[in-house]
Structures are given as C-alpha cells and as structure tokens.
Amino acid sequence: MTQKLVVIGAGMASGRVLEHLFDAGADYDVTLFNAEDRGNYNRIMLSPVLSGDKSYDDIVTHDTDWYESHGVTCRFGEHVTAIDREAKTVTGQNGTVPYDKLLIATGSAPFIIPVQGNDLPGVITYRDLDDTNAMIDAAAKGGKAVVIGGGLLGLEAAAGLAERGMEVTVLHLMGHLMERQLDESAGFLLRRDLQDKGVKVICQASTAAILGETQVEGVMLEDNTGLEADLVVMAVGIRPETRLANDAGLTVARGVEVNAQMQTSDPDIFAVGECVEFDGHLFGLVAPLYDQAKVVANSLMDEPDAFVVKELSTKLKVTGCDLFSAGDFSDGDGREDIVFRDPMRGVYRRLVVEDDVLVGAVMYGDTADSNWFFGLIRDKTAIAEMRETLIFGPAYQGGTPLDPLAAVAALPRDAEICGCNGICKGQIEDAIAAGATDLGAVRATTKASGSCGTCTGLVEQVLAVTLGDDFIMSAAASVCACTDMTHEDVRRMIKSQRLTSMPAVWQACNWTTPDGCHVCRPALNFYLLADWPLEYQDDPQSRFINERKHANIQKDGTFSVVPRMWGGITTPDELRAIADAADKYAVPTVKVTGGQRIDLLGVRGEDLPNIWSDLNDAGMVSGHAYSKGLRTVKTCVGADHCRFGTQDSTGLGIKLEKTLWGSWTPHKLKLAVSGCPRNCAEATCKDIGVVCVDSGYQISIGGAAGMDVRETELLVQVPTEEDTINVIKAVTQLYRENAKYLDRIYKWMGKVGLDWIKERIVDDLDERAALVDRFELSQSIYRKDPWAEHAAKKAASYQPLANLSLEAAE
C-alpha cells in the first residue's frame, strides 16, 4: 500500500532524500512543504549567484517537471504551523495533510546578534535566494556594505558584494578569519588576498550597535569606531531550526536529536540536514548532509543503514582565494606540525600529525593536492615512511626523480604550454601532425615559444614526446656540464616543482655531479633566493668570492672596498673617515669610480672586517660594488642647484638607492637619474635610467656601457616620484623572476621583448603592484648591510686558520 510521506523543507538534504527514494522506486506519496516559494536548489552555489558567475536557473536542482513526474505535491511558499503526532497530521497555512512518515528538514536559521538596530531595513542575513537577491539589489545601488562575520559564509558574501562594486568591510569578532577552519597563518594570507580584492577586514571587532533611523546607515563597534553602511549582512553563524520539532514535543537539544537511522524520538518522524543533532554533532556542510539523506532514504525503505560522522573538509568559494581545511589542526600534546610556507606566492600548508597519522591539514594558495591529503586523514593512513616529503604532496612519494619528458607526456591536451600566446599542448601536437616537426616550424605555425621564449624547452619536449626518435633536440645551451637542462628549464622546475634547496634541484633535474660546479652553483643560488626569498638560505659557498667576502678580489689576492654614497652624495665627515681608513690599513690606491663613489684598492683579506667596522662607525655601509645586484644610482644635482633641473634628481636617486640596495639580481644593476633631458647623469646607458622632465619622469630600461654599448628604451613616463619608484621596483622584480643568471636587462629584454615587459608593468597595474609586493618581501630579508653583519659575526673566518710561520722557520 502506498504510504504518505510529508517532507517539511525543500533544502539540499531533503532533495537528495527524494532522489534516493524515487531512484529506488519506493512506494511513497510525497507532499513537500517549503517556506520559500520555490523548490530545491543548490544552496552552496548562492555565492556564485551573488558574484554574478551563475544565475538562479543554473543552480535549480529539481524543477517543476521533476516534481510532477514523481507525483510530488508541492506546497511551496507555505509555512507549516503544527505537527500533530497523535493524529499524524501536518498543518500548513493552507490546510492539513496526514502522514505515515514525516521528514523534518527545516534546516537552520541565521543567528542575529542581539544589538540595537538589528531589525532596520537594510540589515539582512545570508541563507537563501531571497537574501541573495536582496544583496544583488542593494549592490546595484552601490555604496558601502558591512559584513558581520568572517566565516565561510560572510567572506563569500563579502567577496560577492565587492565583485558587484560595493565597498565592503568585514567585521570579525575573533583574532583571525575563519578561525574554526584556519590557523592564524592561513587566516593572515586569506585576509591579505581579500584586501587585495578591495575587501577591508577588521578582526577583533565587536559590534555594539547598528545605526540608522528608517534605514541602516552605519555600524558602531565596541571601541567606538563608526563605519558607514548602506547594507549590513549578518553572517555570524547559524542555529538549527527546531521550532516545529520542539512544539511537537520531540527530543531537541541544540538540534533535533536523531539516532544513526536518522529517526527522531518519534519512530515515524525522521529528520535530516542542518536541523539535526547526532551524537552531539551539528552539521553545516553538504557532504554529511548527503550521507544523512542516503540513510534517511534507506530507513524509509526499511533497509538497514547507519549514519556515521566522518572527517570534514572545507573549501572557500572565492575566486583567487584557494583555501582548504580538513580534520583537526589544534595544537596538542603528541601532535606535531609540518609547515611549508611560500609567502611570495601566498602559499601555506600545514599538516598536523599524531601517532604517525595525519589528523589535520590547512592549505592556502595552492590546494591542488587537497584531495590526496584529505584521503590520508579520512583513511588514517600511516605516514611514517613518507613523512619527510609528505608536505610536498603525492608527486613526491615514491622517490623516483622527475623525468621532464614523462611529465610533459602526462599533460592533457588542453594544458597551456605557451602562456604569452595561449597555446595548448593539443595545438602543438596538431601542428606537429600537420608537418611542423622542428621548433622553428612549430613556432612559425602556432606562435608557441615565439614571445618570451621561456617555454622553448617545453615546446621541444612536446616535440620529443610526439615524434619520439624522429626528433633531434636542438642543442640548447645547458646551464653547464652538470646538467642537460637550460637555465629556463631549471627556473621552471624550481618554480613548478617547488624546489627550495640546492640538493632538491640537483635531484629533480638529474644533476650528474654530486654538488654542481662553479658555473651552476651561483646561478642556482640566485634562482633559489629570488624565487623563495624567505625559505631559501643564501649559500655563501655557492657564491663567487666577491659576493662571499663582500669585496672585489684583485689580481694579487687583495680586495677593494667601496662604501656606499647614496645618490653620489657624501659629507666631509665621511670623506675624513675614508681617508683615515685608507691611512690605517695602508691602502695603496684610492680611486674615484664611475658610479660616483670612492674605491679603496689593495686591502688585505684579513683586514676587511676591521676596515668595514671603521667605515660602519662613520655611518657608511657596503656599496655592493662586487655584487650581481644593485650597484649605484648615479645622479646629477637636479633642481637643487642646476638652473636647468626640472625635478629633485638627487633626492629621487637617494630614495631609489635606499629602496633597492642589497637586492640580488641576475647581473649587476646600475641606475641613474638625470634632472633634465641634458642627461648629465648618463641615465640612458644604464640598466634602468630616469630622465626628469617638467611633466614627470621618463623611465627607460636596457641600456649598457660595457662590452656592448646600448641606449635605453622608454618603458613609461609617470607623473610622480612614487610611481617612478614603484615602476622601478616592479621592473627589477620582473627581471629577477624571469631572466637568466648573468643576463643584463638589455639581454633579457632582447629575449622577452619590451612589449612583454610593458604589458606587465605599464598596462597591468595589478601585476605591477604584485611585483612591488614581492620585491618588498624579498627586501625585508636582503635590505641590510652585510659588512656590519660579517664584522660582528664572521670576522674570525677572515683570518688564517693557523699561523705556522714560526713553526716552519724552526
């Protein structure tokens, strides 16, 4: 006999229950109540609806036809007012229906913080499509939004509103965002990324009142900070909607209590979803809801089944914020952390291990391997054997070094090979099949590798994989005899495989020598510190002597010492200190350099820490005259003194030098700032030159005056000093992230093209800002005086290991 099933609430859980029942052909006559005037839709996708990526139609899971074809009586837009367990009836606003089995799926209600003004028009919650539409309407008017609550829902609301053009501030009561899913470090990265999207975040913000007369106007915090608001979204949490169950006399704790068969205290009444409490747990994510739905369906069909609580994982659906969290990551006795940070790329991974089992994982920035980690947590896999490499993910388990050809062979056809021209592997394969059997032909027919050229190695590998033995790899110059890989290959491996140490590079790139040579080691040391400024420890033993000892070696083994003169400006006191040092250490030659400073030539190696210490005492620091890094910023006197000067070229030069000093680059980096187009500082033959004009600053790059002599080419003219400094920081960072070691800017520019550089620095202001950020991050480590550090900590290493002069003379 057909039984009557009444379902209260058309959410994701109950929708899934009905699917299971109908799929199994269960004999039920279903009446479905829903307070919202619509059927089941995918609530998780409300965020994409809010952000405009999807429409309501896209997220409907069950449409009218579906209900009709399964004979479901739909009572949408009708509130249920009572359940009568004696009579086994449910009463809605439009009448009463009898049931044999009842399913309560009333979901949850948003928590409204009890402050003054919380009922003003313009204060909304974020639970359903009506809320979403209300936000979309509000955003259409523009203005300011305040989102109270920095959890999953609040942040998705904030990002969506920002996407729609509102000025959004998130208020969060706790010390960091999403504190239930994230630890502090990941919370910080998330906050930074949201702020990049224009979402302002205030943590430890306790709301005191919502202000406004007839419409919300603002939010007042406990610390008396006032925020203007045209819209306030409350997303501080949810509580199970249990009023009907309570009124019906069912056992209710925080939620409607159910057993493992999802049965309430009344055996004919089941409950599912967010309104449920099972074994002390409440549920807010979709995975356990679906598990419950299956159990409910089986219970309704008298099939044995039992719900069990599983580990949960969370992902945030905000474009550009890749976040994953699973399991338990709180500190505890016997728990150990494995942490990987790559702040430059905004990547953070933390694994929590207890008794050789992974119990928690937080990933931010790169969540590609999240399913693998989640599997380890869920299956309680023993991880002792892979613990050393666990944090690097599944690609690192098994211990075989990576074969670049196998990696290329494994790429799907739609994998992008040439980022500049948007060419995928499949297009290259097609071109090869059509007769383009060498690099030049592929480049001519597809444009792949024709722009910046960094993917040349990859294109060749696609050729090799596709053609097999028919392809003869062109003899692209490898880094050195230790490897077959080119500089570009190695740089790509370092970035893509996250190689953060020299042994990792040797291993992954099949180095044939145990520890490299004098050619590759300085290059690798540079690539590693440029790509992983915080992670990688600079290795002095892989640096040429000049950079290891912070002085230039001369042909007789003595050194030259060049203190910095910011922008070429010095003082009588500095000159006296230099003269005193020259006397004290019997410096044979004192020379004025082309970079507007003074070179003390012929200093003995063991005197270096002492002469540095003396120069430090007079306020001078290393001039890095020995480095593949910033050398000098040459200036003319500019508007301060010169009757032609248009801007303060000296001042700008000093600012630039103080910003850039200490930075390592692929080759030496020389700058100059001229105060007018007469160009007395010779800015147009420097790596980066600035020529001041009345209307601003012309920044040009790629000059040289060495073995090659070249004039710079104009990158951009900007109106202010601040813009100038930012453009120069950005171009320096772009150069060091991409250029081959020992390529000056002009050589690098010859390979990638000035247009490629302009696209990133001039046309794309976001990219410029990101480059500036990465530059500053690196400079937080390297903008310091190595002389002071060596004089204080390493002075002994400059002395002979032992003195046997007397011994030998015995």
Added chain:
Amino acid sequence: MSNWIDIAALGDIPQRGARVVKTSLGCVAVFRTAEDDVFALNNACPHKAGPLAEGIVHGKSVTCPLHNWVISLETGEAQGEDEGRVATYPARVENGRILLDRSFLRARAAA
C-alpha cells in the same frame, strides 16, 4: 715518517669551503668538501697564482677565483684543457680535528 700537527677543528672550515694556514713561505689552502674530506694545497693557482682558498669548491675540485681554472684537490692537477699542477700536502681529520704533516710543510719551507 709523519709528524702530524693539530691545526684547527673541522668545523672551522665550512663545507665546500677553505681557509688558509700561514707559513713562512706563503699560504697553504686547506679545503673541506661536502663529504668532509680535507685537502691541503699550495694556495696559488699554477696559472697566475690566484688564491685557490677563495675559490668555489665542488666535488673534489676547486675553481680558481681569478680565471676559473679547475684544480683537482686530490692531485693538484689542473683539469680540462688547462695544464699545470699545484703542490699538495698530506692532510687528515681525526676526532674532528684537522691535522697537517709537519715534515712535509718543513720540506716545503726548505725547498
């Protein structure tokens, strides 16, 4: 017959590094490899007398800082196309201490 002198702790030289020992007839460069092998060579490249102790140490070789000659730490021979040889002296590590042979250093002094 050998006559070892305790020069310094192994840790006083960084891995893939070198320090010099002064003698009355110029410096001896003492190298430590990544494998903690220790070698002692005359601190002058056969090419233009570059200070080998300032070079980059790789494998069991050092590259001269002046003109990139590569010298074998085991034999003192210049590698590759370059021709020349640097004097080498017995050196060993015992209980974490670097030991050099006094008689060889003396012989050198007398040479």
